Amino acid sequence: MMECNDKNVMAPGSVVGIIGGGQLGRMLALAAARLGFRVHIYCAAENSPAFEVAAKHWCAPFDNKQQLQDFANSCDIVTYEFENIPLETVRVISAITPVLPDINALNITQDRLHERAFLTTNSLPVAPFMKVDNKEDLAKAIGRLGNQTILKSRRFGYDGKGQIALSSATLSPPDVLAEIGNQPAILEQKINFDREISVLVLRSANELENYDICENLHLNQMLRRTRVPATIDPDIEQQAILMAQEITIAMDYVGLMAVEMFYCPDNEEQPLIINEIAPRVHNSGHWTQDGCIIDQFENHIRAICGWPLGSTKRHNDVVMTNLIGEDILNWQEYAGNTDSCLHIYGKKEPRQGRKMGHLTTLLPLTYSKPPSGSDENNVVQLKPSS
Amino acid sequence: MMECNDKNVMAPGSVVGIIGGGQLGRMLALAAARLGFRVHIYCAAENSPAFEVAAKHWCAPFDNKQQLQDFANSCDIVTYEFENIPLETVRVISAITPVLPDINALNITQDRLHERAFLTTNSLPVAPFMKVDNKEDLAKAIGRLGNQTILKSRRFGYDGKGQIALSSATLSPPDVLAEIGNQPAILEQKINFDREISVLVLRSANELENYDICENLHLNQMLRRTRVPATIDPDIEQQAILMAQEITIAMDYVGLMAVEMFYCPDNEEQPLIINEIAPRVHNSGHWTQDGCIIDQFENHIRAICGWPLGSTKRHNDVVMTNLIGEDILNWQEYAGNTDSCLHIYGKKEPRQGRKMGHLTTLLPLTYSKPPSGSDENNVVQLKPSS
Numbered sequence: 125m126m127e128c129n130d131k132n133v134m135a136p137g138s139v140v141g142i143i144g145g146g147q148l149g150r151m152l153a154l155a156a157a158r159l160g161f162r163v164h165i166y167c168a169a170e171n172s173p174a175f176e177v178a179a180k181h182w183c184a185p186f187d188n189k190q191q192l193q194d195f196a197n198s199c200d201i202v203t204y205e206f207e208n209i210p211l212e213t214v215r216v217i218s219a220i221t222p223v224l225p226d227i228n229a230l231n232i233t234q235d236r237l238h239e240r241a242f243l244t245t246n247s248l249p250v251a252p253f254m255k256v257d258n259k260e261d262l263a264k265a266i267g268r269l270g271n272q273t274i275l276k277s278r279r280f281g282y283d284g285k286g287q288i289a290l291s292s293a294t295l296s297p298p299d300v301l302a303e304i305g306n307q308p309a310i311l312e313q314k315i316n317f318d319r320e321i322s323v324l325v326l327r328s329a330n331e332l333e334n335y336d337i338c339e340n341l342h343l344n345q346m347l348r349r350t351r352v353p354a355t356i357d358p359d360i361e362q363q364a365i366l367m368a369q370e371i372t373i374a375m376d377y378v379g380l381m382a383v384e385m386f387y388c389p390d391n392e393e394q395p396l397i398i399n400e401i402a403p404r405v406h407n408s409g410h411w412t413q414d415g416c417i418i419d420q421f422e423n424h425i426r427a428i429c430g431w432p433l434g435s436t437k438r439h440n441d442v443v444m445t446n447l448i449g450e451d452i453l454n455w456q457e458y459a460g461n462t463d464s465c466l467h468i469y470g471k472k473e474p475r476q477g478r479k480m481g482h483l484t485t486l487l488p489l490t491y492s493k494p495p496s497g498s499d500e501n502n503v504v505q506l507k508p509s510s
Numbered sequence: 511m512m513e514c515n516d517k518n519v520m521a522p523g524s525v526v527g528i529i530g531g532g533q534l535g536r537m538l539a540l541a542a543a544r545l546g547f548r549v550h551i552y553c554a555a556e557n558s559p560a561f562e563v564a565a566k567h568w569c570a571p572f573d574n575k576q577q578l579q580d581f582a583n584s585c586d587i588v589t590y591e592f593e594n595i596p597l598e599t600v601r602v603i604s605a606i607t608p609v610l611p612d613i614n615a616l617n618i619t620q621d622r623l624h625e626r627a628f629l630t631t632n633s634l635p636v637a638p639f640m641k642v643d644n645k646e647d648l649a650k651a652i653g654r655l656g657n658q659t660i661l662k663s664r665r666f667g668y669d670g671k672g673q674i675a676l677s678s679a680t681l682s683p684p685d686v687l688a689e690i691g692n693q694p695a696i697l698e699q700k701i702n703f704d705r706e707i708s709v710l711v712l713r714s715a716n717e718l719e720n721y722d723i724c725e726n727l728h729l730n731q732m733l734r735r736t737r738v739p740a741t742i743d744p745d746i747e748q749q750a751i752l753m754a755q756e757i758t759i760a761m762d763y764v765g766l767m768a769v770e771m772f773y774c775p776d777n778e779e780q781p782l783i784i785n786e787i788a789p790r791v792h793n794s795g796h797w798t799q800d801g802c803i804i805d806q807f808e809n810h811i812r813a814i815c816g817w818p819l820g821s822t823k824r825h826n827d828v829v830m831t832n833l834i835g836e837d838i839l840n841w842q843e844y845a846g847n848t849d850s851c852l853h854i855y856g857k858k859e860p861r862q863g864r865k866m867g868h869l870t871t872l873l874p875l876t877y878s879k880p881p882s883g884s885d886e887n888n889v890v891q892l893k894p895s896s
């Protein structure tokens with residue numbers, strides 16, 4: 125069998141464990157298989173999409189210590205597809221097998237307050253914010269930051285869940301808090317941004333890399349489209365990359381990280397504000413599957429396995445469109461779209477708001493930036509599904 | 511669940527069955543998963559590489575009717591990764607579930623005599639040949655065709671197995687026959703070719719497509735390298751594509767087919783001779799994984815599932831290198847090769863002559879043909895493994 129003297133380098137044939145069995149876990153598993161790894165999945169949900177492409181899976185709750193240990197013992201290295209894993213789950217696994225990105229990255233990113241504190245400590249730009257534990261805190265924060273603000277739960281926020289904009293709310297402070305489940309939260313100043321960009325940055329023990337910056341279009345607080353290249357100035361681009369790299373260095377991070385930023389060209393002093401850090405492969409990086417030599421999934425696996433990073437070079441302009449809920453019923457139309465690649469996640473029911481697949485449309489490589497507002501050119505039009 | 515009114519079109523979530531669990535089955539399974547299919551594998555060999563990426567697998571002999579029926583009942587459509595499947599195996603499965611490409615394609619291509627007869631009937635160029643059942647036939651054939659000939663077993667020939675060149679043999683006719691196991695054979699005139707090319711052609715119910723023509727370099731009778739574009743004239747290219755398409759039309763074929771041809775520029779009347787037909791995805795098409803929008807594996811799945819074919823457009827020049835036997839021990843070096851993609855098949859032992867993986871090196875798209883003899887430029891050098 126293939127072997128490697130360096131215990132931090134996983135030889136082909138090693139077992140890569142993945143916590144979480146959704147579409148990100150599934151695409152990570154497919155990428156790991158390409159490199160000759162065996163994949164084991166741990167997920168609490170039955171019929172998880174990643175189970176179907178893995179050598180072995182555990183379907184058990186995240187607090188089942190016995191099952192976690194059994195899983196950990198079967199793996200040479202473990203990673204995850206989402207950041208809201210109980211830290212105790214990771215501690216149980218880490219006691220047996222290395223987990224990368226490490227628990228520190230999870231601890232910071234799964235709590236908005238920790239994340240904001242970490243960024244501020246490292247002199248990285250975030251929107252002005254205040255901690256909100258109760259209605260008194262909230263009243264004080266509104267007094268300080270005004271009502272052009274957003275209340276965000278500290279934990280388990282994604283796709284706009286656990287968020288409420290105070291500017292549009294007609295509720296009293298206690299009611300606003302109740303609206304997000306009376307959880308610990310932060311109040312954050314609303315940023316008037318021109319566009320949201322993602323920086324996909326990669327770090328391994330010896331290398332630091334990034335993909336071209338892309339920009340995101342949200343609809344109903346969910347990512348709808350990502351396009352690359354982003355419409356931003358080259359010097360801003362450079363600034364964004366440096367900021368994302370700084371985060372990975374400060375965390376001593378290993379793997380792919382997505383950093384979402386707001387681009388505010390009117391604010392000359394601080395045109396970039398960091399919105400969120402995801403310590404994992406990310407929806408805004410799906411375009412790399414069909415637009416780059418080596419995609420975010422394989423490069424994440426390479427990084428955590430101690431391999432050299434693969435080329436992040438881009439060979440096409442790309443527009444990635446999420447297929448959400450009943451969009452997927454039009455799969456035949458998407459499948460027939462020339463110069464597009466269709467990805468379907470194998471989920472059984474197309475529930476509303478559920479990510480069912482995505483479509484990447486490949487356009488000629490421009491190198492130069494597209495004119496502002498041309499987002500919809502040459503891209504498949506989404507039909508409302510009735 | 512997703513559905514489709516047309517029973518010949520497989521909706522995402524359908525089960526694609528694959529007969530054979532080697533690297534081709536594994537890569538077919540990964541491609542099918544990308545489109546949201548569930549994959550079931552049937553293979554006689556334990557620890558087959560494809561088992562590890564499939565939702566379910568059957569490890570049983572190809573004559574186990576009960577197991578075959580059980581497998582067939584679980585699948586919505588069945589395909590295969592090799593053409594030497596007993597026809598009876600396919601009959602058992604076909605009685606329950608459609609098999610594509612169909613049994614006719616297998617019957618023709620798994621027997622060199624059937625294949626040559628089929629091509630001759632369709633006025634397609636092959637090397638002069640004669641049927642050889644015994645030593646009398648062989649003596650007669652040598653008398654007619656000379657000893658610049660190759661004796662080839664009719665069945666189970668691949669990677670040069672079951673072949674012997676008479677020009678270099680010092681054996682008597684009976685000994686030559688014994689050398690290939692006294693099997694039914696054909697004697698074939700040796701072709702003095704300049705290079706071997708592959709045409710990867712795709713056919714579905716409504717479409718006919720092809721990839722750019724590539725050329726193959728063999729070493730010890732195994733495919734060592736494939737490069738694209740091939741160094742051939744555009745009008746020869748066109749001729750080759752038309753010939754390959756004719757084959758698929760004459761067979762009423764569905765799926766990807768690889769047609770290997772000898773290019774003999776000195777023979778102005780007949781510069782192309784068909785060497786072999788493979789009714790399946792093929793080693794000489796691996797470059798499509800990293801050089802094209804949609805690769806041979808996904809397009810084969812699309813064709814057999816009744817989907818529109820995906821774009822075969824190429825975005826890079828490519829050199830694909832097979833990693834055979836102990837080559838794979840240098841995996842760390844290959845993994846670090848910039849602008850290359852490494853594919854490893856998950857086989858446990860690197861036995862001599864065993865295909866363990868491949869490396870695709872991406873070069874800038876030239877559109878124009880490279881100068882003759884430049885095959886090795888800019889391509890990772892293979893070290894002899896000691």
